[in-house]
Amino acid sequence: MDWTLEVVVLPVSDIERSIEFYRDKVGFHLDHHTKNEHMSVTQLTPPGSGCSIVFGDLPAQKQMEPGSMKSLQLVVADAAAARQELLDRGVEVTELQVIAPSDGGTFFGFADPDGNSWAVQEIKARAENPLIAKDANARAWAEQG
Template identity: 70%
Template sequence: MDWTLEVVLLPVTDIDRSVAFYRDQVGFDLDHDTRNEQMHVVQLTPRGSGCSIVIGDLPSQREMAPGSMRGLQLVVADAAAAREELTSRGIECSEITVFDERDGGTFFGFADPDGNTWAVQQITARGERPLIPLDARQRFGAEQEG
């Protein structure tokens, strides 16, 4: 039986500000933004990922301190290009560090407006062999929006 990690709850202070950061600056896809009298929940997914982040005001999220998530990890095929993309969108990033010359040993990081931190790891094989093939990336929300 497969057990897949598909959602990580991310504690933030301002949902709309965080949507703007993750969608417009980091480049995550907005899957849905659901508001009603009980809740406001937003799901965003990095391109090519099977795992999304959910920001909102669900009871479990209200128990978490905004900015308390540390070291969430993204993987890219080219760390220098990814860092340039983020810095060109106004995101402050750490310098690229090579911990190991082998593939997978190169990293940089950034934080969201609340202080949740992200590590970005370079694995060059992701450029040729993405974890989710391009033809399998149609998400339920994207099908509905049309």
């Protein structure tokens, strides 16, 4: 049986500001922003990822203090290019750190406006062997409209 991690609740203080940060600056896909008189819930997914972030004003999404999620980790095939992309979009990022010279040993980081922090790890092998096949990912996004 497969067990897939598909959603992580991210504690934020301002839903609209967080949508703008993750969609417009970081480049996550906005899957949905559901608002009605009872709730506001947003889900975004990093390009190529099978796991999304969700935030909103439902009680289950307000259990953690905004900014209390630390060291969520993203993986990219080229950390220098990813870092530059975020810099070009106005995101403050840390310097590249090479912890080990082998594949998987290069990192940088950034934080959202509330202080939730992210590590970005370079695994060059992801360029040729993504965890989710690109054609399957493209079909999924096309089906969502």
